Amino acid sequence: MLPLATAELPIARYRFTARLRQNLRLPDYAGSLLRGQFGAALRHLACMTRQTVCGGCPLQASCPYTRIFEALPPQGHALQAFSAIPNAYVVEPPPPVTSRHDDGATHPGHYAVGDDLVFHMVLAGAALDQLALVVYAWQRALAHGLTKDRAPADLVQVEWVDGHGIGHPIWHAGHPQLAPHPASLQIPVAPDTDALQLHFDTPLRLQHQGHPIKPAQLTPRALLAAVARRVALVLEFHAGQSQWGGLVPCVSAQAEQLHELRDLHWFDWKRYSSRQRQEMTLGGVLGCWTLRGDTDTLADLWPWLWLGQWLHVGKNATFGLGGYRLQAA
Incomplete structure (x- = not known):
């Protein structure tokens, strides 16, 4: 078996x-908004039966909407029973912006007419076939x-982003045919270092027995176990x-050998759930987390991180x- x-x-x-x-004001963190509006559009395009809910639909298992947006757990699994599995996508919203309007003032989170809204989406496995x-x-x-103001925008370009963060145009509005591109990742060689830094840009929400893990209770083992499990399940x-x-x-056991230096804090982020019709508070951990260990151990953990x-x-x-950025310390 090839190593990861x-x-x-x-x-x-x-x-x-x-x-x-049209002028647009996004919430401070727009991931939930973008995900919800993408999902509604995807369901409208993909649904053939027009049922109000997906449960019980005879096409549920083969529908592109459920396969991308609401992945169904397997009926049986050799290791355990799954009530839910990770989906094959991640929406990465734009960071908060500050725009200057005609009145000369700056407005946090505001986009003006003609501004570009840039965001990312990660797809995995079979979802790539539905690009x-x-x-x-x-x-x-x-x-x-x-948003509730229904500010329209025109999609003008889509780029495939390679492992170095460089964008390569594969679609634009004037020529709406997808260009061939290597829709895959090759993990770079691990750096020769005894320390790796993770910079969390969006709240990290790990849980234990249904309760969120606060910064004081976080451990390298909890982090690495969550990362490795998510990677393994998405690929499976x-x-x-x-x-x-x-x-x-093995990844979890190796994480026990690490030492750490942390500058982490708890952040409460509020979002409105259209499904539950109420405002929700989703707390998570932000900041910088440095993991230290011998070079061989960090090299083994590098692909997962x-x-x-x-x-994510x-x-x-x-x-x-x-979401985080990884670099050698």
């Missing part, structure tokens, strides 16, 4: 650029309008690669929570 570090993995990040046709549908769903969602259920799950206990930058980690990863 040398495997060609069906995971890809895409950068979407849309141009505003054309995903792009079209974003076109529809953006044209329909964002969406790419048919079941070989990585057996390595999760590196992939976590694409797939913890609860609500699908709308961008648990």
